Amino acid sequence: MNRKKEILEKLAFIRRHKEFASFGVKEQEVSYNPCLSEEDIKEFEHKHCITLPDDYRTFISEIGNGGFGPGHGLLPLDKAIVDFKLRDKPNISLNKKFPYQDSWNEEWITSFNWDEGYPETEIVDAYISTAHIAGCLQISHFGHGCAFLLVVNGNEKGHIWFDGRADYSGLVPKLKDGQRISFIEWYVTFLDMEIENINKSLTNSTTAQNGTLPDIINSNQMNKSFLQEISEKINEYKDSSIAGELCYHFSQSPDNVQCGEAVGVRRYKNPYTDKNVYGLKTKNYPLLEIANAVEDKEDEVFDVIKQALPRLTKKEWEAFTRLTTLIYCDLEKEIN
Structure with missing residues (x-):
């Protein structure tokens, strides 16, 4: 299918739903902003001593110069050269090559003691300098100062990267099936994922209206939270599935379906009190026992999580694991 026709049809579907x-x-x-003319694009390329990737060039000349897209949407070309997260809003140097080919982050971030405060201004300024994203367009603001980048100069030209430096998570190439992705692959993947989410929501909505969604078809339950419903199911003191609640309150995504298949309301003996209870349990273990195991091993697990969340402090991690354990403990109901 013609890419332009494909994208516009997908956009129309999303707009309708x-x-x-x-x-x-x-x-x-x-919707999209008006397209740029060939003359405008050539003038931009000449001014910055670059040529834009072909798929992006076609997009802004035939579909739209920014508009609907990932994050907060696609930025128009003239705004994509501005580093919006910095106070003085400097332009990004497109005539210089993007300096990275592999994921990058500063080594000091994982070893820094975030419990004691924040790094000195000079260190942070060097970290978030536009020099790190030279040769890139900031084509989409993801949120919290993070952005999607399109490399237009250097060995990574044509590929999408994620700039997570505002959250101290560095620069990372976007991958699909383990491979770098182009602008158009990234954008169409976004549309496809949104259409998949809409179709699942439509399915759930239709199912709910037809009264076939398991265990959730009454008006009182529509105003209850997921945890309220799970707690009430546990209070019934009988084995039951939570798949219906998961699909109703969230979506019928593969991970939610898998969760509904693996976890249910079940009877078991609490390994700590030796009392018979009802609660959430997999085939082999109560979720409370799993949460306790994570809490017991929180030092080892913390080191792994810290790689993904560099600013996460030990106190924050301990609070998370404690609260998770307490939630499962509270859901448990002793059999009288």
């Missing part, structure tokens, strides 16, 4: 879309999409206008 916007009320079933994800929160980020609902916050956007599902």
Whole structure:
């Protein structure tokens, strides 16, 4: 299929079903800005001593110069050269090559003691300098100062990267099936994922209206939270599935379906009190016991999580594991 026709058809579908879309999409206008002329694009390329990747060039000349897209939407070309997260809003040097080919982050970030405060201003300024994203367009603001980058100069030209430096998570190439992805692959993947989410929401909505969604078809339950419903199921003191609640309150995504298959309300003996209870349990272990095991091994697990969340402190991690354990403990109901 012609890419332009494919994208416009997918956009039209999302626009028609916007009320079933994800929160980020609902916050956007599902439309594109006017296209740029060939003359405007050539003038931009000449001014910055670059040539734009072919797929992106076609997009802004035939589909739209920014508009609906990942994060807070696609930025127009003239705004994509501005580093919006910095106070003085400097332009990114496109005539210099993007300096990275592999994921990058500063070594000091994982060893820094975030419990004691924040790094000195000079260190942070060097870390978030536009020099790190030379040769890139900031084509989409993801949120919290993070952005999607399109490399337009250097060995990574044409590929999408994620700039997570605002959260101290460095620069990372976007991958699909283990391979670098182009602008158009990244963008169409975004559309496809949104359409998949909408279709699941439509399915759940239709199922709920037809009264076939398991265990959730009454008006009182529509105003209850997921945890309220699970707690009430546990209070019934009988083995039951939570798949219906998962699909109703969230979505019928593969990970939610898998969760509903693996976990249910079940009877078991609490390994710590030796009392018979009902609670959430996999085939082999109560979730409370799993949460306790994570809490017992929190030092080892923390080191792994710290790689993904560099600013996460030990106190924050301990609070998370404690609260998780207490939630499963509270859901448990002793059999009288």
